[in-house]
Amino acid sequence: xxxxxxxxxxxxxxxxxxxxxxxxxxxxxxxxxxxxxxxxxxxxxxxxxxxxxxxxxxxxxxxxxxxxxxxxxxxxxxxxxxxxxxxxxxxxxxxxxxxxxxxxxxxxxxxxxxxxxxxxxxxxxxxxxxxxxxxxxxxxxxxxxxxxxxxxxxxxxxxxxxxxxxxxxxxxxxxxxxxxxxxxxxxxxxxxxxxxxxxxxxxxxxxxxxxxxxxxxxxxxxxxxxxxxxxxxxxxxxxxxxxxxxxxxxxxxxxxxxxxxxxxxxxxxxxxxxxxxxxxxxxxxxxxxxxxxxxxxxxxxxxxxxxxxxxxxxxxxxxxxxxxxxxxxxxxxxxxxxxxxxxxxx
Amino acid sequence: xxxxxxxxxxxxxxxxxxxxxxxxxxxxxxxxxxxxxxxxxxxxxxxxxxxxxxxxxxxxxxxxxxxxxxxxxxxxxxxxxxxxxxxxxxxxxxxxxxxxxxxxxxxxxxxxxxxxxxxxxxxxxxxxxxxxxxxxxxxxxxxxxxxxxxxxxxxxxxxxxxxxxxxxxxxxxxxxxxxxxxxxxxxxxxxxxxxxxxxxxxxxxxxxxxxxxxxxxxxxxxxxxxxxxxxxxxxxxxxxxxxxxxxxxxxxxxxxxxxxxxxxxxxxxxxxxxxxxxxxxxxxxxxxxxxxxxxxxxxxxxxxxxxxxxxxxxxxxxxxxxxxxxxxxxxxxxxxxxxxxxxxxx
DNA sequence: CTGTTAGCGCCTTCAA
DNA sequence: TTGAAGGCGCTAACAG
Numbered sequence: 001x002x003x004x005x006x007x008x009x010x011x012x013x014x015x016x017x018x019x020x021x022x023x024x025x026x027x028x029x030x031x032x033x034x035x036x037x038x039x040x041x042x043x044x045x046x047x048x049x050x051x052x053x054x055x056x057x058x059x060x061x062x063x064x065x066x067x068x069x070x071x072x073x074x075x076x077x078x079x080x081x082x083x084x085x086x087x088x089x090x091x092x093x094x095x096x097x098x099x100x101x102x103x104x105x106x107x108x109x110x111x112x113x114x115x116x117x118x119x120x121x122x123x124x125x126x127x128x129x130x131x132x133x134x135x136x137x138x139x140x141x142x143x144x145x146x147x148x149x150x151x152x153x154x155x156x157x158x159x160x161x162x163x164x165x166x167x168x169x170x171x172x173x174x175x176x177x178x179x180x181x182x183x184x185x186x187x188x189x190x191x192x193x194x195x196x197x198x199x200x201x202x203x204x205x206x207x208x209x210x211x212x213x214x215x216x217x218x219x220x221x222x223x224x225x226x227x228x229x230x231x232x233x234x235x236x237x238x239x240x241x242x243x244x245x246x247x248x249x250x251x252x253x254x255x256x257x258x259x260x261x262x263x264x265x266x267x268x269x270x271x272x273x274x275x276x277x278x279x280x281x282x283x284x285x286x287x288x289x290x291x292x293x294x295x296x297x298x299x300x301x302x303x304x305x306x307x308x309x310x311x312x313x314x315x316x317x318x319x320x321x322x323x324x325x326x327x328x329x330x331x332x333x334x335x336x337x338x339x340x341x342x343x344x345x346x
Numbered sequence: 347x348x349x350x351x352x353x354x355x356x357x358x359x360x361x362x363x364x365x366x367x368x369x370x371x372x373x374x375x376x377x378x379x380x381x382x383x384x385x386x387x388x389x390x391x392x393x394x395x396x397x398x399x400x401x402x403x404x405x406x407x408x409x410x411x412x413x414x415x416x417x418x419x420x421x422x423x424x425x426x427x428x429x430x431x432x433x434x435x436x437x438x439x440x441x442x443x444x445x446x447x448x449x450x451x452x453x454x455x456x457x458x459x460x461x462x463x464x465x466x467x468x469x470x471x472x473x474x475x476x477x478x479x480x481x482x483x484x485x486x487x488x489x490x491x492x493x494x495x496x497x498x499x500x501x502x503x504x505x506x507x508x509x510x511x512x513x514x515x516x517x518x519x520x521x522x523x524x525x526x527x528x529x530x531x532x533x534x535x536x537x538x539x540x541x542x543x544x545x546x547x548x549x550x551x552x553x554x555x556x557x558x559x560x561x562x563x564x565x566x567x568x569x570x571x572x573x574x575x576x577x578x579x580x581x582x583x584x585x586x587x588x589x590x591x592x593x594x595x596x597x598x599x600x601x602x603x604x605x606x607x608x609x610x611x612x613x614x615x616x617x618x619x620x621x622x623x624x625x626x627x628x629x630x631x632x633x634x635x636x637x638x639x640x641x642x643x644x645x646x647x648x649x650x651x652x653x654x655x656x657x658x659x660x661x662x663x664x665x666x667x668x669x670x671x672x673x674x675x676x677x678x679x680x681x682x683x684x685x686x687x688x689x690x691x692x
Numbered sequence: 693c694t695g696t697t698a699g700c701g702c703c704t705t706c707a708a
Numbered sequence: 709t710t711g712a713a714g715g716c717g718c719t720a721a722c723a724g
Contacts, residue, residue: 016710016712017702018710019709019711022710024702027703028709034710048473048474050700050702051474051476052402052476053702056396058716071430077417077422078418081416081417093443094441096412096430096441130398288420289638292608292639362696363717364696367718373719375693396716396717399700399716403700404718
């Protein structure tokens with residue numbers, strides 16, 4: 001076991017512990033000969049530095065705490081991966097705390113008190129572990145303001161919003177606008193939208209993008225083309241039926257997530273309308289399964305990796321007292337697959 | 347900022363730092379009055395313990411290092427979740443190292459040297475951080491022996507095998523045997539299998555289960571019913587065509603992963619054979635998308651969560667010098683959905 | 693029941 | 709170019 005310390009090295013190399021520290025960290029010039037002697041002993045004794053002691057002395061751990069609301073939810077692994085990429089490049093390590101909210105409280109985030117204790121404990125543990133900063137990864141985009149108090153430690157949120165701190169989000173409004181533009185380019189004018197729950201920020205933002213496109217492109221505006229779903233498959237199915245039974249049905253549907261898009265596909269199939277020949281569909285999230293459906297669906301990819309990377313980058317700046325200008329927002333990107341074509345009779 | 351230490355508490359409460367430590371940890375009896383006084387000061391000064399200092403002194407961090415070959419691969423998040431569940435219950439924290447192998451080297455693990463350096467560095471960093479143990483999460487079940495050297499630190503592998511250390515794996519052979527039993531119960535006798543690449547341990551194990559079932563249930567054995575795939579969608583498609591064009595085609599196919607099952611479904615559809623009415627299909631992995639396909643496919647769920655939990659449990663035992671009896675192997679579990687029915691004419 | 697004190701392994705100021 | 713020495717914040721003998 002590695003019970004040897006710089007003291008052992010120093011003794012064996014006939015130098016002081018200070019000198020060992022200097023060659024270890026390159027903190028100061030050391031005569032090449034001395035330096036080599038130390039290096040040899042380090043090699044010989046198979047010395048491994050103790051970062052705990054180092055951290056205690058330096059009052060810095062080069063470790064950041066990542067609080068994930070739930071690592072098993074689709075957005076989180078890729079965000080973590082982004083964090084890791086930045087971390088690898090800058091020698092920053094990660095203590096991961098998984099709140100396991102999906103299993104503990106499900107999807108109902110309305111009552112903050114039901115899970116605040118988990119978040120607060122996580123912060124407290126992380127602070128005790130002396131992390132240099134914290135990243136909080138939400139599982140559902142919402143206002144996270146006031147959930148936790150990190151006592152002045154640098155913190156960056158992602159996949160969520162907050163009033164007082166920095167939060168990295170992608171641009172929902174622009175994304176839905178772009179999806180609309182794509183549809184318009186393909187020749188569509190009668191475009192419906194199936195939203196998620198309306199207490200959700202992305203739902204509202206994406207609806208804004210929809211309105212804006214309807215206005216900019218002078219599309220026929222029909223309130224019946226706007227349907228409120230609940231993010232689940234069944235609502236996609238049910239609302240698509242309503243849409244297709246309209247006297248003047250849409251030729252395309254923009255669906256606010258891929259899960260509901262599965263319902264859209266099913267409804268279309270059962271009603272005998274071909275996708276994409278008679279109905280175009282665009283989803284959101286670029287979930288893995290969206291590529292395995294028939295037809296493979298065209299969908300908006302979320303810049304998860306980039307969000308994680310940026311969150312870490314900004315946190316790093318914060319940790320060094322550097323405050324950068326307002327960070328640019330990572331953008332979604334349309335993944336073209338097989339669920340969109342030009343509308344019939346056109 | 348939390349610059350106050352037990353020394354400050356001690357001074358303000360007129361006790362020694364030792365006493366503060368005792369009330370903090372309940373290590374020793376303290377007179378209630380003294381105790382309360384200390385507690386009050388702690389409250390008043392909003393004191394937060396410094397685990398780094400504690401760790402240095404105790405030579406123990408209560409932190410374990412998790413090396414994940416790639417957190418974005420489907421198996422990993424759920425394994426981590428299992429690790430977290432055990433960790434939460436026993437106050438064990440986690441430093442996560444993500445090797446990012448999928449992005450760095452793809453799926454080719456044949457040349458170990460291409461990624462050993464990443465693994466070795468990860469171990470080295472973790473050791474410096476003084477973790478009390480390590481869990482290594484593979485991304486593809488294979489022999490991991492000799493990849494890294496942890497210098498005597500407790501280590502447990504999961505989603506992989508190893509000769510010299512403990513590895514937690516699920517039972518591939520039994521799983522495929524059970525899938526076969528299920529098919530036989532439904533009345534099938536002509537059952538084909540599409541394997542993964544044959545350099546893979548699970549492929550061989552699952553094939554064993556298949557043979558065993560063929561023998562036990564006295565099924566007709568036809569070598570043409572055994573097809574070697576490569577884990578990818580296309581091979582599922584291609585091999586299904588071969589199978590269905592046989593003079594005496596199978597009534598059911600056991601596919602070694604859900605991805606290839608997607609190909610099976612596509613081939614069947616294009617050949618006009620109905621699943622499950624004219625062809626039953628069982629997949630492996632219970633990937634998220636398997637529930638979104640048409641039909642929803644019946645598949646073998648991997649006990650990922652349990653693997654993580656068990657790995658952590660055993661590691662914890664190891665850390666305490668407790669060596670438990672051979673750990674039982676977590677078992678797969680069949681998820682019944684809509685891709686299996688009784689064979690036609692039966 | 694409580695206090696004193698010697699480190700844990702490392703960095704860094706100060707002095708040589 | 710090198711060394712001596714004082715902590716970082718905490719725990720655990722040891723002593724009373």
